[in-house]
Amino acid sequence: MKREELYKSMGVDQEVLAYGRRIEKKLKERFEAIDETAEYNQLKVLKAMQDNRVSDVHFAATTGYGYNDLGRDTLEAVYASAFHAEAGLVRPQITCGTHALAVALAANLRPGDELLAISGKPYDTLEEVIGIRPGNGSLAEYGVTYRQVDLKDDSGFDFEGIRAAVTERTRMVHIQRSKGYQTRRTLSVQDIGEAVTFVKSIDPSIICMVDNCYGEFVERIEPTDVGADLCVGSLIKNPGGGLAPTGGYIVGKEPYVENCAYRLTSPGLGKEVGATMGVLQSFYQGFFLAPTVTAGALKGAIFAANVYEGLGFDVLPDGSEDRHDIIQAITFGTPEGVVGFCRGIQAAAPVDSYVEPEPWAMPGYDSDVIMAAGAFVQGSSIELSADGPIKPPYAVYFQGGLTWEHARFGILMSLQKLKEAGLARIPGEA
Ligand SMILES: *Cc1c(COP(=O)(O)O)cnc(C)c1O
Numbered sequence: 360m361k362r363e364e365l366y367k368s369m370g371v372d373q374e375v376l377a378y379g380r381r382i383e384k385k386l387k388e389r390f391e392a393i394d395e396t397a398e399y400n401q402l403k404v405l406k407a408m409q410d411n412r413v414s415d416v417h418f419a420a421t422t423g424y425g426y427n428d429l430g431r432d433t434l435e436a437v438y439a440s441a442f443h444a445e446a447g448l449v450r451p452q453i454t455c456g457t458h459a460l461a462v463a464l465a466a467n468l469r470p471g472d473e474l475l476a477i478s479g480k481p482y483d484t485l486e487e488v489i490g491i492r493p494g495n496g497s498l499a500e501y502g503v504t505y506r507q508v509d510l511k512d513d514s515g516f517d518f519e520g521i522r523a524a525v526t527e528r529t530r531m532v533h534i535q536r537s538k539g540y541q542t543r544r545t546l547s548v549q550d551i552g553e554a555v556t557f558v559k560s561i562d563p564s565i566i567c568m569v570d571n572c573y574g575e576f577v578e579r580i581e582p583t584d585v586g587a588d589l590c591v592g593s594l595i596k597n598p599g600g601g602l603a604p605t606g607g608y609i610v611g612k613e614p615y616v617e618n619c620a621y622r623l624t625s626p627g628l629g630k631e632v633g634a635t636m637g638v639l640q641s642f643y644q645g646f647f648l649a650p651t652v653t654a655g656a657l658k659g660a661i662f663a664a665n666v667y668e669g670l671g672f673d674v675l676p677d678g679s680e681d682r683h684d685i686i687q688a689i690t691f692g693t694p695e696g697v698v699g700f701c702r703g704i705q706a707a708a709p710v711d712s713y714v715e716p717e718p719w720a721m722p723g724y725d726s727d728v729i730m731a732a733g734a735f736v737q738g739s740s741i742e743l744s745a746d747g748p749i750k751p752p753y754a755v756y757f758q759g760g761l762t763w764e765h766a767r768f769g770i771l772m773s774l775q776k777l778k779e780a781g782l783a784r785i786p787g788e789a
Contacts, residue, residue, distance in 0.1 A: 370706065371771045375778060378785045379771050382665045389661060393654050400576045400650035407440035408647065418640040425634030434642055435630075438598075438610050441646075442590060444583040446616035448630065449594075449608040451638050452623060456572045456593030457484040459607030463591050464488065464531065466622035467566055467615055470502035472530035475565075477521050477554060478546060479509040482539045482570065504528070514544035516554045522561060531566045532558050536574040536582065537684040540756060542675060545683040548578050552585025559586065566615055572596055573684040573740075573758065576653040588612045589619075595739040597653045597685065600645030601761040604638060604736055652741060653685065656759050659743070659766025660687040663757055666770055670783050672696075673752075685741075690754040691782070694718075697747035699780045700755050701731035703773030704745045707765070708733020718749045726750040743769045 360368070366376050417430035425431065431450070438447035453459045460482075468474060474489065486492040490499025499505065506529075508520040534554060538545045555567045568589040569582035575597035582590045592598060594606035609619045620629040664687055665678040673690040676682065691697050698718065705716050711733040718727035727749040734742035740759050743766055747755035760766025777783035 366768075366771075369768075371768070371775050374785055375771050375775050378669075378774070379662075379666065379767065381788065382662065382669060383767075386658075386661060386665060390658055393657050393661075396577075396579055397650045397654035399579045400653075403579075404437075404441050404647055404650060407437045408643070410440055411436045413437065413643065418643065420637035420639075421634045422636060423634055424632045426631060428633070428635055430639040431633065431635050432630075434639060434646075437643070437646070438608055442581050442583045442610040444590070444610040444616075445613040447608060447610040448616050448619050448623065449606065449642065450623065450633055451604075451606045451635060451642075452633055453594075453607030453609075454605065456570075456591070456596065456607055457482075457488065459591045459593065459609055460485060460568075460570055461488045462619050462623050463568055463589050463609050463615075464498060464533075465501075466618040467568075467589070468498060468501075468503045468530055471528065473504045473506055473526060473528040474498065474531050474533060475521075475524055475529050476505070476507045476533040476535075477516060477524075477558070478533070478535045479541070479543065480507060481533055481535055482572070485570075510543055514546070516550070516557070518554075518557055521554075521557065525558070525561050525565070529562065529565055531568055533568055533570065534582075534587075535570040535572075537570070537572055537686060539572075539686075542688075544676070545574070545686075547681070547683045548574075548580045548582055548585055551582050551587065555582075555586040568611075573686055576650045577657060577683055577685065583610055589615050594642065594645070595736055596741050597656075598646055598649050599642070599736075599739075599741060600648035600652045601736070601739065601741050602641040602645030602648065604641060606638070606642065652761055655761065655763035655766060656685040656741060657682055658763040659760040659770065660685050660758065662767060663687045663689065663770045666774060669786065670774075685758050687757045688754050689757065690752045692753050693782070694749050694753055695780060696777065696782050697749060697753050697755050698729055699777045699782055700757075700773045701729045701745050701747060703776035704731035704743060704757070704769050705733055706776070707769035707772040708743065709765075710735060724748060745773075 421428040435447040487494025490497030566588045569587045571590045571592040589611035594603035664674045667689045668674050668678040675688040718729040721728045730746040732744040743760040745757040
C-alpha cells in the first residue's frame with residue numbers, strides 16, 4: 360500500500376495530506392534546530408546517567424518503608440546532574456505537578472512569611488494551594504501571605520513592580536515558565552535568569568522557585584542553570600518521556616530540596632523512606648527518552664501553528680515564534696471548531712480512538728469543557744492531547760505527541776474533521 364493510501368484508509372484524504380506536506384516543507388530548518396537541541400539534551404541526560412553509574416540493579420523494586428532504595432537515590436542524583444542542581448527529589452509519591460509545587464511551597468514557607476509571584480497569577484490549581492481561592496489546608500490557612508506582580512503587556516517582568524513588592528517578609532518568589540492557559544508569552548530560561556538575578560540583588564536570601572511544567576528539554580538550559588533555587592515539574596509531562604506512569608520532581612539547592620523531602624514524607628524521615636514498587640525503570644527510561652519525545656511534541660506544536668495559521672485562524676504562539684514550552688493555542692471562534700478539532704485528535708489516538716468526546720461541566724471550570732485524550736497513561740499531556748473550554752474566544756489548547764509522526768497524524772486528522780464539517784477551507788497552492 361502506498362503511504363497516501365494508508366492515510367486515506369485511516370481517514371485523511373489527499374487534499375489534507377498534500378496541504379500538510381506543503382506546510383512541513385517550510386519547516387525544515389526549524390525542525391533541524393529542534394533536532395540539534397534534542398541531540399544536546401540527549402547527551403546531557405546520558406552523561407548524567409553515566410556519571411552516576413546507573414546499573415540494572417537500580418531498577419529493582421522496593422516495598423514497605425523503602426529504606427536504602429539505591430535505585431531511587433541514584434535516580435535523584437541523575438536528575439540533579441542533568442539539571443546541574445545540588446539535589447533532587449523524584450518520587451512516585453509526588454502525585455502530580457500541583458502536588459510537587461505544593462510540597463515545594465509548603466516545605467520552604469513558615470507562618471508570617473510572604474510568597475511573591477512575579478510572573479502574574481499562577482496556574483489555576485495553585486490558587487487553592489496558595490489560598491487565592493479558599494482551599495482546605497492552603498498556605499493562607501497557615502498564615503503565609505501572598506502577593507503578585509503581573510507581567511507587563513509585552514510579557515516581560517515588571518522589575519520596578521517587583522522591587523516595590525518585596526518586603527522583609529518575602530521568603531519565596533514564584534515564577535511560572537509556561538503560559539499555562541493564559542494568553543501571555545511563555546518565558547525563556549534566559550528571561551527567568553534575569554528575574555532571578557534581579558530578585559537576588561534585592562535580597563539574596565529569597566528562595567526563587569520555578570514552575571517548570573511543559574518546559575523541560577525545550578531549550579538547552581533549565582532554570583537551575585540560571586540561578587533558580589528550586590525547579591519543579593510533573594513526570595506525566597516532558598521529563599517522564601511518556602513512560603513514567605505517575606510522579607513529580609523537585610531539583611535545586613540542597614537545603615531547600617531537603618525541606619521538600621521532610622514535607623513530602625515526615626519530619627525526621629525525609630528522603631530516607633518511600634518505596635518505589637517497581638516503577639523506577641520507567642522513570643529512568645522515560646527520562647532517557649524525554650529529550651527526543653519533547654522534540655517530537657515541539658515539532659507537532661509548530662506544525663499545528665503553521666497549519667492553522669495558513670487556514671486563517673489565530674494561533675499562539677504564531678507560526679514563526681521561538682518556543683519555550685510545548686503548548687499550542689488555536690482560536691476557532693466557534694464551539695463547533697473546538698469540538699471538531701478535539702474529535703480529530705481523539706480519532707487519531709492509539710487508545711480509545713473510537714470514542715467521540717463531548718463537552719461537559721467539569722468540576723473547577725466555569726463553562727463546559729471538551730477534552731481529547733487517548734493516552735497510555737491517564738491524563739498524560741506529553742501524549743497527544745487537546746482541550747478547550749466552550750466559551751469565547753473558543754480556543755483549544757493542544758500539546759504532546761510521543762512521536763512527531765503521531766503528532767502530525769493527529770493534526771491532519773483534526774483538519775480533516777474540520778474540513779468535513781465545513782469549518783475549514785484548505786487554500787490552493789500558492
Ligand atoms: C500542568 C501544570 C501544572 C500542574 O500540574 P498537574 O500535574 O496537572 O497537577 C502546574 N503548572 C503548569 C504551568 C502546568 O502546565
